[in-house]
Amino acid sequence: MRQRWEESIKVTDILMWLIGAAILALIVSGSIATLAAGRYTSRHWFDFIIFGLAQGSIYALIAMGYTMVYGTLRMINFAHGEVFMSGPYTAYFVAASLNNSGFLDRQPIVSLLIVFIVSMATSTLIAVLLERVAYRPLRNAPRLVPLITAIGASFFLQYTFRGLYGSGFQAYPTVKILESPMVIGGFRILKFQAVVIGAAAFLMISLYTFIQRTRVGKAIRAVSEDKEVATLMGINIDRMIVTTFVIGGMAAGAAGVLYALMFKQVHFFMGFVPGIKAFTAAVLGGIGNIPGAMLGGIFLGLVESVGPSLFLDGLGIVAPYQLKDAIAFTLLVLVLIFRPTGILGERLAIKKA
Amino acid sequence: MRQGIKIGLIGGIIEVLLALVGMVEAFSQRYIISDVISMGQTLLLVVAMFTGYLAAKRTNRSEPLWVLANSLISGLIIGGLLSLLVILGSMVRLRAVFINASPDLFKLLTFNQGIGTGILLLLIFGTLSSSLSGLLFLSPSLLRGVLIRSLAGVAMAGLLQDLLRAIFAPWGPIAEINQWFFPINGLTVQGAVSLFILIAAISYFWRKSGSKMKTSLRRLPPTNQRVLRITSSFLLAVILLALPQILGLFLSEVLTIVGLFVLLGLGLNIVVGFAGLLDLGYVAFFAIGAYTVAVLTSPELGFLNLSFWGALPFAIVAGVVSGILLGIPVLKMRGDYLAIATLGFGEIIRILVLSDFLRPWLGGAQGIAKIPRPSIGSVEFATPQQIYYLILAGCLLAGFISWRLRDSRLGRAWMAVREDEDVAQAMGINLVAAKLLAFATGAGFSALSGAIFASKLGSVYPHSFSVMISINILCLIIVGGMGSIPGVIVGAIALVGLPELLREFAEYRLLVYGAALVAMMILRPEGLWPEAKRRQELHREEAPEIESASGAASGK
Numbered sequence: 025m026r027q028r029w030e031e032s033i034k035v036t037d038i039l040m041w042l043i044g045a046a047i048l049a050l051i052v053s054g055s056i057a058t059l060a061a062g063r064y065t066s067r068h069w070f071d072f073i074i075f076g077l078a079q080g081s082i083y084a085l086i087a088m089g090y091t092m093v094y095g096t097l098r099m100i101n102f103a104h105g106e107v108f109m110s111g112p113y114t115a116y117f118v119a120a121s122l123n124n125s126g127f128l129d130r131q132p133i134v135s136l137l138i139v140f141i142v143s144m145a146t147s148t149l150i151a152v153l154l155e156r157v158a159y160r161p162l163r164n165a166p167r168l169v170p171l172i173t174a175i176g177a178s179f180f181l182q183y184t185f186r187g188l189y190g191s192g193f194q195a196y197p198t199v200k201i202l203e204s205p206m207v208i209g210g211f212r213i214l215k216f217q218a219v220v221i222g223a224a225a226f227l228m229i230s231l232y233t234f235i236q237r238t239r240v241g242k243a244i245r246a247v248s249e250d251k252e253v254a255t256l257m258g259i260n261i262d263r264m265i266v267t268t269f270v271i272g273g274m275a276a277g278a279a280g281v282l283y284a285l286m287f288k289q290v291h292f293f294m295g296f297v298p299g300i301k302a303f304t305a306a307v308l309g310g311i312g313n314i315p316g317a318m319l320g321g322i323f324l325g326l327v328e329s330v331g332p333s334l335f336l337d338g339l340g341i342v343a344p345y346q347l348k349d350a351i352a353f354t355l356l357v358l359v360l361i362f363r364p365t366g367i368l369g370e371r372l373a374i375k376k377a
Numbered sequence: 378m379r380q381g382i383k384i385g386l387i388g389g390i391i392e393v394l395l396a397l398v399g400m401v402e403a404f405s406q407r408y409i410i411s412d413v414i415s416m417g418q419t420l421l422l423v424v425a426m427f428t429g430y431l432a433a434k435r436t437n438r439s440e441p442l443w444v445l446a447n448s449l450i451s452g453l454i455i456g457g458l459l460s461l462l463v464i465l466g467s468m469v470r471l472r473a474v475f476i477n478a479s480p481d482l483f484k485l486l487t488f489n490q491g492i493g494t495g496i497l498l499l500l501i502f503g504t505l506s507s508s509l510s511g512l513l514f515l516s517p518s519l520l521r522g523v524l525i526r527s528l529a530g531v532a533m534a535g536l537l538q539d540l541l542r543a544i545f546a547p548w549g550p551i552a553e554i555n556q557w558f559f560p561i562n563g564l565t566v567q568g569a570v571s572l573f574i575l576i577a578a579i580s581y582f583w584r585k586s587g588s589k590m591k592t593s594l595r596r597l598p599p600t601n602q603r604v605l606r607i608t609s610s611f612l613l614a615v616i617l618l619a620l621p622q623i624l625g626l627f628l629s630e631v632l633t634i635v636g637l638f639v640l641l642g643l644g645l646n647i648v649v650g651f652a653g654l655l656d657l658g659y660v661a662f663f664a665i666g667a668y669t670v671a672v673l674t675s676p677e678l679g680f681l682n683l684s685f686w687g688a689l690p691f692a693i694v695a696g697v698v699s700g701i702l703l704g705i706p707v708l709k710m711r712g713d714y715l716a717i718a719t720l721g722f723g724e725i726i727r728i729l730v731l732s733d734f735l736r737p738w739l740g741g742a743q744g745i746a747k748i749p750r751p752s753i754g755s756v757e758f759a760t761p762q763q764i765y766y767l768i769l770a771g772c773l774l775a776g777f778i779s780w781r782l783r784d785s786r787l788g789r790a791w792m793a794v795r796e797d798e799d800v801a802q803a804m805g806i807n808l809v810a811a812k813l814l815a816f817a818t819g820a821g822f823s824a825l826s827g828a829i830f831a832s833k834l835g836s837v838y839p840h841s842f843s844v845m846i847s848i849n850i851l852c853l854i855i856v857g858g859m860g861s862i863p864g865v866i867v868g869a870i871a872l873v874g875l876p877e878l879l880r881e882f883a884e885y886r887l888l889v890y891g892a893a894l895v896a897m898m899i900l901r902p903e904g905l906w907p908e909a910k911r912r913q914e915l916h917r918e919e920a921p922e923i924e925s926a927s928g929a930a931s932g933k
Contacts, residue, residue, distance in 0.1 A: 100713045117474045161899050167712045176894025183888035187398030190476040341734045350728040353721035360718045
């Protein structure tokens with residue numbers, strides 16, 4: 025009996041590696057074919073990379089929230105995408121009124137700061153409420169229970185915001201000074217993309233220093249290491265968990281404004297797909313690992329923006345850009361199968377079981 | 378006192394949210410009692426009464442006066458918060474941000490009386506309703522049970538008026554009932570009062586002598602009991618067969634949708650409820666079933682032009698095979714990783730179907746049309762009333778299979794895997810086989826449902842297979858009770874049938890689902906109709922927790 029079981033696991037393992045090898049072969053042959061065809065110039069690739077970096081740093085900021093909550097609570101905060109959505113959607117009304125009064129054009133930096141603060145405050149509020157109402161009562165429940173709760177909370181939040189603000193797309197006002205391109209070393213970059221990358225990098229570095237250098241950061245790390253020992257050391261677990269939700273909410277709110285700067289529109293459903301992708305990023309980097317989440321986010325953003333043209337175009341696939349989400353999800357599934365601990369993963373997968 | 382204020386604030390915020398989300402206004406079109414109280418007002422009233430009841434229950438002192446004061450204060454706060462909303466709405470143009478803060482909403486909230494009188498009325502009604510439920514809390518349990526049941530019964534009758542009206546309409550003299558109870562929109566006053574008295578009398582009688590009747594029924598000789606069981610199942614069969622004829626065209630359509638979801642729910646129940654594998658990409662198999670039938674039968678693509686019955690086995694086999702294929706990669710994943718990976722699978726399949734890349738084979742965003750309807754001999758299953766029988770047959774088959782599987786060796790293996798994978802493996806259960814069989818069976822049911830769905834609509838579009846469907850199905854098995862077969866039916870009726878009947882509800886469907894998922898997980902994780910074993914487990918788990926909590930408290 026035991027032998028039969030071991031055999032069957034081997035068969036499935038071999039099958040998995042075959043699938044993996046097939047996908048790898050597809051990627052390599054597609055890339056070679058694309059590069060050989062030479063349809064894209066280095067300008068194109070550079071644009072793809074910059075776009076990927078900007079998109080990826082947004083994913084990275086959202087992924088911070090996933091990873092930190094996973095670190096302290098060992099649960100996937102499925103509703104984090106909605107925390108991300110709530111901020112920029114609420115701040116939209118502030119941005120629109122600033123735009124209508126002309127203040128946005130006169131004082132773009134001050135206005136942007138106001139929009140950022142409103143967005144971060146809203147996202148933080150939603151994240152804290154979420155923890156208090158939905159997750160805290162279920163701290164010690166079986167593993168599936170908090171996940172199902174989080175899925176429920178996610179849809180509740182989406183449709184509450186739909187009810188409050190309406191179901192249409194809202195066009196975010198553009199900041200005029202950021203629309204023009206600038207030239208660095210012979211390459212053209214759109215200014216808002218540079219702002220997105222710069223702001224995200226600044227936020228990530230400051231968050232990372234906060235976690236590594238301050239007392240609170242140390243306490244959070246202690247809680248995610250071992251809750252009981254942390255309690256013995258006099259750390260207030262509840263407060264630390266709320267703090268992780270606050271930090272995650274702030275990062276998501278900021279990411280939301282950056283997203284709105286890039287794509288110029290908000291919608292009640294805008295958090296769902298970026299949320300799943302940011303989760304992918306967190307898993308890619310090794311869930312529970314903060315630098316890993318940043319790295320994973322940027323990697324995912326790059327793969328998603330370079331991937332369709334590089335891997336699929338050469339294979340003769342029509343309209344490869346339609347499949348960019350499929351690439352991201354395939355990456356997610358592949359990582360979960362072959363390296364669930366992620367690139368920089370701590371061996372959490374074993375510890376949690 | 379503090380408790381009353383706190384609970385009142387929560388209740389008030391919920392009411393303000395209900396108003397701003399637009400539910401109150403949308404629900405005001407339908408009357409529970411004609412020209413007296415609308416569904417929107419009932420919603421506000423129910424929340425206020427529940428808040429008052431909770432405030433009464435949470436009072437730390439047992440003196441009736443304190444209890445009453447607490448619920449009164451909570452009601453006052455609810456009225457106050459709603460009045461604040463009204464005042465704010467009259468000063469600022471809230472509509473610039475909250476699209477549902479329309480003049481109609483404020484008219485509704487102020488009872489069409491202008492701000493001053495309106496606010497006074499709001500405060501009075503808030504206090505009145507919550508202190509009434511405070512009184513209800515203080516009244517003896519017999520009276521309380523009877524009153525709550527009759528109030529709920531009247532509200533349900535008003536809510537389901539379309540259904541009841543359609544049931545009574547074709548029965549000649551009985552149709553007079555409609556005239557007495559609900560002539561146009563909502564119950565009449567005399568209808569509501571008589572219904573209230575009727576339910577009160579029945580539930581009073583049941584409370585008094587219900588248990589006596591149950592025991593006397595149990596004491597009947599076994600042969601009599603068997604006769605009773607056979608007649609009742611025969612009756613059930615007759616009702617099931619005659620249902621579309623009783624209900625008419627529109628309600629039969631609703632019934633077919635509920636049936637398709639029951640079929641889907643039975644499949645997911647095996648995967649999630651029995652084997653504990655949280656599958657969020659379940660809609661993929663529904664899509665695979667539907668698309669297999671579409672590709673094989675539709676003359677639009679012109680591959681094979683099979684009949685429905687020719688394509689059905691292929692659809693089910695395609696579902697089962699893809700269930701196994703998608704199951705293999707996720708064999709080693711647990712809990713939340715599994716959920717996210719399956720969600721990824723579901724999305725990959727939807728994106729592929731939608732893409733231009735596979736358009737020559739799958740029709741892209743336009744989908745595939747002209748799918749022929751199934752027929753036996755010269756009888757075609759065209760109207761919902763006919764398709765109902767097809768779906769009923771599918772549901773009975775799936776229900777029978779899952780009922781037999783549950784108590785089989787395989788079913789017990791699934792439950793063991795659900796409770797603890799490592800221990801199950803140590804007990805000699807073949808994890809790979811158990812998991813793959815769960816995925817395959819679930820996928821097979823789902824593909825069957827998809828196949829019927831495709832031939833019912835006559836066309837398939839990628840947009841019918843979004844992740845929402847997966848969430849919908851997950852929701853209905855959780856609300857019904859994970860692992861419970863009757864629970865799936867109850868869940869499908871409550872979460873799919875009810876929203877179809879209340880068209881105003883459609884927009885708020887997922888909002889309510891989300892709230893229901895959270896509330897169920899916190900308050901009643903076993904579901905509405907739990908499996909007997911699972912209920913025991915959950916309650917056994919609760920007991921030691923309370924003990925250890927009190928132990929820790931006394932330890933301090």
